[in-house]
Amino acid sequence: MSKVMIVTGGSRGIGAATVRLAASRGYTVCFTYLHSRDAADALVREVADGGGRAVAVASDVCSEADVIRLFEFVDAELGTLSALVNNAGILEKQMRVEDMDAGRLERVFTTNIVGSFLCAREAVRRMSTRRGGSGGAIVNLSSMAARLGSPNEYVDYAASKGAIDALTIGLSKEVAEEGIRVNAVRPGLIYSDIHAAGGMPDRVDRLKHIVPMKRGGTCEEVAKAILWLLSDEASYTTGSFIDVSGGR
Numbered sequence: 001m002s003k004v005m006i007v008t009g010g011s012r013g014i015g016a017a018t019v020r021l022a023a024s025r026g027y028t029v030c031f032t033y034l035h036s037r038d039a040a041d042a043l044v045r046e047v048a049d050g051g052g053r054a055v056a057v058a059s060d061v062c063s064e065a066d067v068i069r070l071f072e073f074v075d076a077e078l079g080t081l082s083a084l085v086n087n088a089g090i091l092e093k094q095m096r097v098e099d100m101d102a103g104r105l106e107r108v109f110t111t112n113i114v115g116s117f118l119c120a121r122e123a124v125r126r127m128s129t130r131r132g133g134s135g136g137a138i139v140n141l142s143s144m145a146a147r148l149g150s151p152n153e154y155v156d157y158a159a160s161k162g163a164i165d166a167l168t169i170g171l172s173k174e175v176a177e178e179g180i181r182v183n184a185v186r187p188g189l190i191y192s193d194i195h196a197a198g199g200m201p202d203r204v205d206r207l208k209h210i211v212p213m214k215r216g217g218t219c220e221e222v223a224k225a226i227l228w229l230l231s232d233e234a235s236y237t238t239g240s241f242i243d244v245s246g247g248r
Contacts, residue, residue, distance in 0.1 A: 021227050030055045080126070080134060081123060086115075094200060104156065127175075129178045138183070186245065211248050
C-alpha cells in the first residue's frame with residue numbers, strides 16, 4: 001500500500017515538482033490549489049499518465065475550515081497520512097517596509113505562517129503515536145530570505161519565512177518522541193513563477209551573478225531535497241534545514 005502525502009500549493013512551481021517526484025516514488029499525493037484549476041487538472045493527468053496517483057483539492061490554507069476539510073478528505077478517500085509538505089506561500093510586489101500597509105502584511109502572514117501552522121497541527125493530530133498514529137514526516141518550505149532579509153524587496157516575506165524556521169525547530173522538538181520528524185528546505189534563487197507575482201519575472205537571471213554557482217536553481221532540485229527529508233534515508237534527521245541555494 002502506497003504512502004499518502006499532502007502537498008499544499010501543489011499545482012505549480014516547487015509544489016508541482018514535488019508532486020511529480022513523490023508520485024514517481026510511489027506516494028499517493030493529494031495537493032491543493034487555490035485558483036489554478038486548469039494547471040491542477042493537467043498535473044493530475046500527467047501523474048496518471050506516468051503510472052502514479054495524484055488528487056487535486058481546491059483549498060485555501062488561510063481558512064481553518066478548508067484545512068480541516070482537506071485532511072478529512074484524505075482520511076476518508078486516501079488513507080493514513082504519512083507526509084506533509086507545507087509549500088503554499090505568497091509574496092507581493094517589491095516594496096520597502098515603510099510603504100507596506102496592514103492588509104499586505106495580513107495576507108502574507110496569514111498564508112505563509114497561519115496556513116503552515118494549521119496544516120502542521122492537523123498532520124500531527126493524525127501522525128503522533130501519542131494520539132494513536134503511526135508517525136510520519138513534515139517538510140516546511142522556508143526560504144533563504146529568512147536568513148538574508150530581502151531588504152528593499154520582501155522583508156515581510158522574509159519575516160514570514162523566519163517564522164517557518166522557528167516553527168520547524170519548535171515543532172520538531174515537541175513531536176520527536178512521537179514518531180514525527182519535522183524539517184525544512186530553504187530555496188534560494190529558483191526558476192519559479194512566484195517571482196512574477198512580485199513584479200520581477202526575470203529576477204533569477206538578474207541576480208544569479210551573486211550566487212557562487214552563478215546560476216539559478218530548478219524546482220526539481222528543491223523537490224529532491226524535500227523528498228530526501230521525507231525518506232527513510234533521513235530517519236535520524238529532524239529540526240534540520242537544507243539550503244538549496246547554490247552556495248549563497
